[in-house]
Amino acid sequence: MSRDRAKREPAATDVGALPVSTGDDPNRFLNRDLAWLEFNRRVLDMASDGSVPLLERVRFLSIFSNNLDEFFMKRVGTLRRQIEDGSAGPVPDALTPEQQMHSIRSRVQAMGLTQAETFRTHLLPALQERGIQLLAWDELSHSERSETRLWFHANVFPILTPLAVDPGHRFPFISNMSVSLGVMLRRPGESEQLFARVKVPEIPSRLFMLPGTRRFVSLQEIIEHNLDELFPGMEILKVLPFRVTRNAESESDQDDADDLLEAIQRQLRERRFARVVRLEIASGANPRILRFLTEELQIDPEDIYETTGLIDYGALNQIADLDMADLHDPRWSPLTPRCVEENAGDLFAAIRQSDLLVHHPYECFNATVERFIEQAASDPKVLCIKQSLYRTSGDSPFIGSLIRAAEAGKQVAVLVELRARFDEARNILWARKLEDAGVHVAYGVVGLKTHTKTALVVRQEANGIRCYCHIGTGNYNSKTARLYEDYGLFTCNPDITDDLTGLFNYMTGRSRQRDYKKLLVAPVGMKKRFLELIEREITLTRPGHPGRIVAKMNQLEDRGIMDALYRASQAGVHIDLIVRGFCCLRPGVAGLSDHIRVRSVLGRFLEHSRIFWFQGGNEDPLDGDFLISSADWMYRNLQTRVEAATPISLPEHKARLWENLQVCLEDCRQSWHMQQDGAYTRASCRDFAEGDPRSVGVHTRLMKLATERNAGGRQQGGMA
Numbered sequence: 001m002s003r004d005r006a007k008r009e010p011a012a013t014d015v016g017a018l019p020v021s022t023g024d025d026p027n028r029f030l031n032r033d034l035a036w037l038e039f040n041r042r043v044l045d046m047a048s049d050g051s052v053p054l055l056e057r058v059r060f061l062s063i064f065s066n067n068l069d070e071f072f073m074k075r076v077g078t079l080r081r082q083i084e085d086g087s088a089g090p091v092p093d094a095l096t097p098e099q100q101m102h103s104i105r106s107r108v109q110a111m112g113l114t115q116a117e118t119f120r121t122h123l124l125p126a127l128q129e130r131g132i133q134l135l136a137w138d139e140l141s142h143s144e145r146s147e148t149r150l151w152f153h154a155n156v157f158p159i160l161t162p163l164a165v166d167p168g169h170r171f172p173f174i175s176n177m178s179v180s181l182g183v184m185l186r187r188p189g190e191s192e193q194l195f196a197r198v199k200v201p202e203i204p205s206r207l208f209m210l211p212g213t214r215r216f217v218s219l220q221e222i223i224e225h226n227l228d229e230l231f232p233g234m235e236i237l238k239v240l241p242f243r244v245t246r247n248a249e250s251e252s253d254q255d256d257a258d259d260l261l262e263a264i265q266r267q268l269r270e271r272r273f274a275r276v277v278r279l280e281i282a283s284g285a286n287p288r289i290l291r292f293l294t295e296e297l298q299i300d301p302e303d304i305y306e307t308t309g310l311i312d313y314g315a316l317n318q319i320a321d322l323d324m325a326d327l328h329d330p331r332w333s334p335l336t337p338r339c340v341e342e343n344a345g346d347l348f349a350a351i352r353q354s355d356l357l358v359h360h361p362y363e364c365f366n367a368t369v370e371r372f373i374e375q376a377a378s379d380p381k382v383l384c385i386k387q388s389l390y391r392t393s394g395d396s397p398f399i400g401s402l403i404r405a406a407e408a409g410k411q412v413a414v415l416v417e418l419r420a421r422f423d424e425a426r427n428i429l430w431a432r433k434l435e436d437a438g439v440h441v442a443y444g445v446v447g448l449k450t451h452t453k454t455a456l457v458v459r460q461e462a463n464g465i466r467c468y469c470h471i472g473t474g475n476y477n478s479k480t481a482r483l484y485e486d487y488g489l490f491t492c493n494p495d496i497t498d499d500l501t502g503l504f505n506y507m508t509g510r511s512r513q514r515d516y517k518k519l520l521v522a523p524v525g526m527k528k529r530f531l532e533l534i535e536r537e538i539t540l541t542r543p544g545h546p547g548r549i550v551a552k553m554n555q556l557e558d559r560g561i562m563d564a565l566y567r568a569s570q571a572g573v574h575i576d577l578i579v580r581g582f583c584c585l586r587p588g589v590a591g592l593s594d595h596i597r598v599r600s601v602l603g604r605f606l607e608h609s610r611i612f613w614f615q616g617g618n619e620d621p622l623d624g625d626f627l628i629s630s631a632d633w634m635y636r637n638l639q640t641r642v643e644a645a646t647p648i649s650l651p652e653h654k655a656r657l658w659e660n661l662q663v664c665l666e667d668c669r670q671s672w673h674m675q676q677d678g679a680y681t682r683a684s685c686r687d688f689a690e691g692d693p694r695s696v697g698v699h700t701r702l703m704k705l706a707t708e709r710n711a712g713g714r715q716q717g718g719m720a
Contacts, residue, residue, distance in 0.1 A: 024092075026091075026092040026093050026094045027094045028562075028563075028566070028586065028589075028592065029093075029094075029559060029562060029584045029585070029586070030583070030584045030585070030586060030678045031093060031094065031095055031100060031103075031584070032557055032582060032584055033071075033075050033079075033100055033104060034100070034103055034104070034107070034678065035582035035583060035584055035678055036071060036075075036555075036581065036582040037071070037104065037107050037108070037111070038582070038678055038679065038680060039580075039581045039582050039600070040064055040067045040068060040071070040111070041107075041111060041680075042600060042602055042672055042680060043060060043063055043064045043067060043602065044060070044061075044064045044111055044114060044115060044118070045682070046060040046602060046603075047060040047061045047064065047115075047118050047119075047122075047123065048118045048122055051669070053326075053327050053328050053329055054123070054126055054127065054130065054327045055319065055320045055321075055322060055324065055327040055328050056320070056327075056328060056329055056604065057122075057123060058123055058127070058316050058319055058320045059316070059317065059320035061115060061118065061119060061123070061313050061316055062313050062314050062316045062317050062320065064111075064115060064313070065115075065313040065314060066314060068108065068111075069177060069245060072245045072277050072278045073176075073245060073246065073247060073248035073249075073277070074248055074249060076101075076104070076247070076277045076278065077247025077248070077249045077274070077275065077277045078249050079097050079100055079101055079104075080101075080247075080275075080277060081249075082097040083097045083098055083101065091559065101302070105302055108305065109305065112305065112307055112309070113308065115309055115313070116307060116308045116309030116310075119309055119310070119313075120309065127319070130214075130324070130327065131213075131214050132214045132215075132216075132319060132322065133214070133215045133216065134207070134216045134217070134218070134319070135215060135216065135217050136217075136221060137217065137221050137222070137224070137225040140217065144210055144215075147210060147211070148208060148210070148217060148222055149226065151208055152208075152222050152223075152226060155203070155205075156201060156203070156219065156222070156223065157229065159201045159203070160198060160199075160201065160223065160230060161198075161199070162183075162196050162197070162198050162230045162231065163196060163197050163198075164194065164195070164196045165194075165195045165196065165197070165292075165296075166194060166195075171296040172197050174197070174244050174276075174297070175199075175244075176244065176245065176246040176274075177243065177244075177245065178199055178200070178202065178243065178244070179199075179200040179220055179241065179242075179243045179311055179312050180197050180198065180199050180200060180241070180242055180243070180244075181197070181198040181200065181220070181223060181224055181227070181239055181240070181241055181242075182195065182196075182197055182239070182240040182241075182242055182289045182292070182293060183195070183196045183197070183198060183227060183231070183236060183238075183239050184236075184237045184238040184239075184286060184288060184289055185231055185234045185235060185236050185237055186234070186235050186237060187233075187234060187235070188233070188234075188235055193237060193288065195289070195292055196231070198223060198227070198230060200219055200220050200223060200312075201219075203219070205219070205318065206218065206219045206220075206312065206314070206315035206318065207219065207315050207318045207319065208222060209318075214322065216318070216319065218310075218312075218315060219315075220241055220311065220312065224239055224241070227239065238286040238288070238289060240281060240282060240285050240286055240289040240290065240293075241281070241282045241311045242279060242280060242281045242282070242293060242311070243279075243280040243311050243312065244276050244278070244279055244280075244297065245276065245277055245278035245279075245280070246274040246275065246276055246277065247274040247275050247276075247277050248274065275298070276297045276298070276299050276303065277303065278303055278305060279293065279294075279297060279299055279303055279304045279305070280305050280306075280307060280311055281293075281304060281305070281306055281307070281311075282306075282307065282311060283306050283307060283308045285306065290304070329604045332361070332703055334360065334361050334362060334363055334364035334365065334367075334482070335362065335363050335364060335706055335707065335710040336363070336364050336367040336368075336710070337350075337356065337358060337363055337364075337367075337368065337710060338709075338710050338711075339353065339354070339356060340356075340367060340368060340371075345367070345371060345375075346375070347368070347371055347372045347375055347468075347490065348375065348379070348457075348459065348468060350490075351468055351490045351491065351492050352466075352492060354650070355489060355490065355491040355493065355649075355650055355653065356368070356489070356490040356491075357487065357488070357489055357490075357648065357650075357653040357656060357657075358487070358488045358489075358490070359485075359486075359487055359609075359656070359660070359702075359706070360474065360481045360482075360484070360485065360486050360487075360488070361481060361482045361483065361484070361485065361605060362485075362702055362703060362705075362706035363706060363710070365478060365481035365482065366397070366478060368488070368490070369470060369472070369476065369481070369488060370397050370398070370401075370478060372455065372457070372468075372470055372490065373385065373387065373397075373398055373401045373402065373455060373457075374397065374401045376401075376405065376457040376459075376468075377401040377402065377404045377405035377408070377410070378404070378408075379459070381459050381460045381461065382405070382410060382457055382458070382459050382460075383410060383411065383458045383459065383460055383465070384410060384411040384412070384413075384456075384457070384458035385402065385405050385410060385411075385412050385413075385455070385456070385457055385458075386412075386413045386414070386415075386455065386456040386457075386504045386508075387402065387413075387414050387415070387454070387455040387456075387476070388414075388415040388417070388450055388452050388453065388454050388455070388504075388507065389414060389415065389416050389417065389427070389430065389476055390417045390450065390451055390452075390453065390475055390476075391427075391475040391476075391477055391480075392426075392427075392430065392475065392476050392477050392478075393477045393478050393479045393480070394426065396430070396476070396477070396478065397478060398476050398478075399430055399433060399434065402414060402434060402437075402439055403433065403434065403437040403439065406434075406437045406438045406439045407437060407438070411440070412434075412438075412439045412440065413439070413440040413441075413442065413504065413508055414434055414439055414440070414441050414442070415441075415442050415443075415444060415450050415504075415507045415508060416430060416431040416434070416441055416442075416443060417443070417444055417449055417450045417451070418431065418443050418444075431443070440508070442507065442508040444507065444642070445506065445507060445642055447640075448523065448640055448641055448642050449636075449640065449641045449642070450507055450641070450642045451630055451631070451637065451641040451642060451643050452503070452507075452630050452642050452643050452644040453471070453472040453473065453474060453475060453476065453488075453630045453644075454469065454470065454471050454472075454500055454503065454504075454644055455469060455470045455476075456468075456469045456497065456500050456501065456504060457469070466492055467492060467494070467497035467498075467500075467501065468490070468491075468492045468497070469490070469491060469492070469496065469497050469500045470488055470489070470490050471488065471489050471491075471496070471500070471519075471628075471644055471646045472486060472487065472488035472489075472628075472630065473486045473487050473488070473608065473609040473610050473611075473628050473629060473630055474486030474487075474488075474608050474609070474630075480606075483605060483606060484605065484606045484608040485605045485606065485607050485608050485609055485699075486608050486609050487609045487611070487628045487657075489628065489646055489648065489653075493518075495517045495518045496518050496519065496646060498517065499516040499517055499518050499519040499521075500519065500644075502516065503516070503519065503521055503642075503644060506521075506642070507642055518646065518647055519644050519645065519646055520627065520629070520644070520645035520646075521642070521643070521644055521645075522631055522637060522638050522639070522641060522642065522643035522644075523638065523639050523640065523641070523642070523643075526629075526631060526638055526643060526645060527558070527560065527561070527638040527639065530561060530612070530633070530638075531560065531561070531564050533612075533614045533625065534549065534561075534564040534565065534567075534568050534573075534614075535564070536614065536616065537549055537568055537573045537614060537615065537616075538567060538568050538571040538573060540615075540616070540617040541568075541571050541572045541573050545617075546572045546573055546574050546595070547568070547571075547572070547573040547574070547615055547617070548573065548574045548575070548576075548614075548615040549565075549568065549573060549574075549575045549576070549612075549613065549614055549615070550575075550576045550577075550578075550611075550612075550613045550661050550665070551575075551576075551577050551578070551611070551612045551613070551633070552577075552578040552579075552607075552609065552610060552611040552612075552660075552661060552664065553577075553578070553579055553580075553610045553632045553633055554579070554580050554581045554607075554608060554610070554632045555579060555580070555581040555582045555583065555632050555633075555634055556577065556579050556582075556583045556584060556585055556632065556633045556634070557582070557583075557584045557632075557633070557634045557635060558633050558634050558635045558637075558638055558639075559584075559635070561633045561638070562584065562585045562633075565577075565585060565593070565596060566585075566592055566593055566596075568595075569592070569593045569594060569595040569596045570591070570592070570594075572595065573595060574595050575595060575596045575597070576597050576599075576661075576665055577596065577597070577598045577599070578598075578599055578600075578601060578607075578661070578664045578665070579598055579599075579600060579674075580600055580601060580602065580606070580607040580608075581600075583598050583600075583674060585598065586676045586677075586678070587674055587675075587676060588675070588676045589676045593676075597673070597674075598673070598674035599664070599665070599671050599672060599673050599674065599683075600671065600672045600674065600680060601664050601667065601670050601671050601672075601698050602670055602672070603670040603697060603698060603699045604699050605699050607664075607698075609628065610628060610629040610630065610631060610632060610645075611626070611627070611628055611657055611660065611661060612625075612626070612627045612628075612629065612645070613625065613626050613627075613657070613658070613661060621658055622651055622654045622655055622658060624654075625647065626647065626648040626653075626654050626657050626658075627645045627646065627647050627648065628645065628646060628648060628657070629643065629644065629645030629646075630643050630644055630645070631643035631644075631645060659705065660702065663698055663701050663702060663705075664698055666693075666694045667683065667694060667697065667698045667701075668683040668684060668685040668687075668688060668694050668695055669683070669685055669694075669695055669696060669697040669698070670683075670697045670698050670699070671683040671698075
């Protein structure tokens with residue numbers, strides 16, 4: 001039976017049309033979840049962008065679906081619980097939970113139609129022109145069907161386990177994100193209809209490519225048209241492909257657990273059986289099968305999403321991975337910084353000469369960040385290594401280096417954040433391997449997630465102990481470092497390394513340190529300092545000489561920061577925000593945010609770095625304050641996570657950051673401009689001459705600048 005739910009309120013007017021006022025009116029902020037959906041709409045737009053290579057457009061369809069899966073797992077379950085409890089969210093919002101769910105559903109349904117239409121009318125014909133086809137079973141020739149059946153029998157049939165549902169067989173467990181076939185059948189000569197479920201196995205090849213061709217047929221389609229082999233002697237009446245999404249939000253409080261590791265393992269077990277928050281079905285569903293699923297999964301009609309396209313767009317990655325260079329972005333091989341080359345790869349020697357600022361994926365991650373820990377592990381003069389790990393790759397080279405360091409007798413301390421969403425199981429595995437090797441493993445500060453990306457190396461040198469460190473904006477993940485845009489600072493500046501020593505003591509021990517000389521550390525002082533810097537721009541603003549702020553981040557949601565930015569705008573401060581994901585601030589509202597502009601940049605690399613610049617009354621922008629950080633301007637980053645921001649002091653490094661910000665602000669190829677109602681308009685290049693740097697795209701322009709900067713340096717192999 002469906003769960004009883006609170007009486008639903010009528011939907012509010014769309015949030016974008018609500019009146020905006022100042023003060024404590026929640027209308028001055030956009031709803032976070034709807035703003036996130038607008039971000040994913042921009043991702044979907046990339047799939048229909050003719051300037052994007054064809055196979056990358058196919059991949060954007062998959063990315064859009066993957067993003068939406070995470071959204072339902074992380075956000076919708078919480079809203080459902082609020083509706084059932086009759087409670088509101090943690091902060092005042094212009095929309096009730098019921099109104100939010102109504103808006104979410106209508107937007108997701110509309111985008112689902114757009115996704116299916118984009119695939120059907122834009123991508124499939126374009127793929128076919130290049131000899132790439134995704135075929136239905138009835139489009140295969142007789143010989144192709146025979147060949148497909150041979151593959152099916154050899155690679156799939158032994159895995160399949162049809163599960164009947166009747167008085168002697170309970171309804172089977174449906175795993176999260178799995179694709180299944182609901183089958184209605186009966187025995188010959190009988191009228192009773194029986195239900196069975198067949199799970200489409202989660203094997204790497206979710207599409208079968210006919211040998212010697214680029215013609216594909218989906219695994220789901222193959223199974224669906226060979227069900228008679230699973231149910232011999234039975235009459236198959238109806239088949240319904242479906243997919244479930246389960247809630248990933250835990251109601252238990254991990255921070256009160258006596259053993260965090262045990263609590264996370266328990267949460268992972270609970271997540272497997274969490275409530276269903278979405279049921280995706282193929283269009284034209286058989287009412288009897290759908291009613292059966294609705295009752296057994298205990299969902300309501302508003303949890304059901306019908307699609308006219310694919311049930312599993314993730315399978316398209318197999319097509320997107322085809323080795324057809326002209327249908328992909330041009331290959332890019334990250335560059336090794338010249339100073340590293342000049343020191344024959346000796347990171348410590350390079351850092352002693354000068355601070356080193358690296359920009360990934362334009363500059364090589366494995367020749368810098370990986371090399372830093374690898375060299376520390378093998379250097380006999382290194383006494384101690386400390387590192388924080390939030391998300392790392394499945395075959396992380398950092399783990400091996402840290403284990404070798406411990407086995408060589410060095411003191412190694414690692415902060416492993418067990419609560420990194422969807423990476424918990426991997427992090428538990430790494431934590432155990434590190435502990436087994438004698439590494440001191442800590443799981444973080446009670447009540448806080450550890451999100452900072454920091455590493456500290458202590459080395460014995462001729463004049464005594466010297467500390468070296470890396471502070472980054474992105475994870476210690478060798479795979480995503482080739483796809484995510486991030487900055488990292490290497491330094492042996494004692495003011496910063498002393499701060500980082502104190503920060504590691506805070507993360508691994510019981511230090512209560514709150515004061516730092518250089519670093520901005522959350523939650524103890526980062527937000528306070530950012531508010532002070534915004535207030536300083538207000539104070540320094542005078543007629544004809546406005547203050548200015550430029551900030552780049554993933555998302556903006558902290559209400560204290562947003563209100564400070566509103567006050568700055570009202571005082572005349574000019575503010576440019578480059579926010580890739582969701583932004584809850586309304587730009588361009590008369591009397592509130594006239595001087596605030598917001599843009600989003602999307603493209604071949606995921607814009608992930610956080611850069612903050614405050615003019616500070618200086619004429620030359622390079623005399624202003626620059627910081628890079630692991631933290632977005634979100635409540636969770638500033639108040640409930642351990643984060644670090646470091647100032648950038650060298651003029652040449654400031655110039656690089658300023659150059660990056662200007663490239664983003666000038667771009668007309670990969671940018672969207674945010675409107676006060678939360679909608680976005682795509683930037684246009686029609687007013688720029690062909691070849692104008694502003695029209696080539698942020699990432700193409702930065703690759704060119706990186707090549708010029710590192711002229712003579714060695715490029716690493718492989719494609720970013």
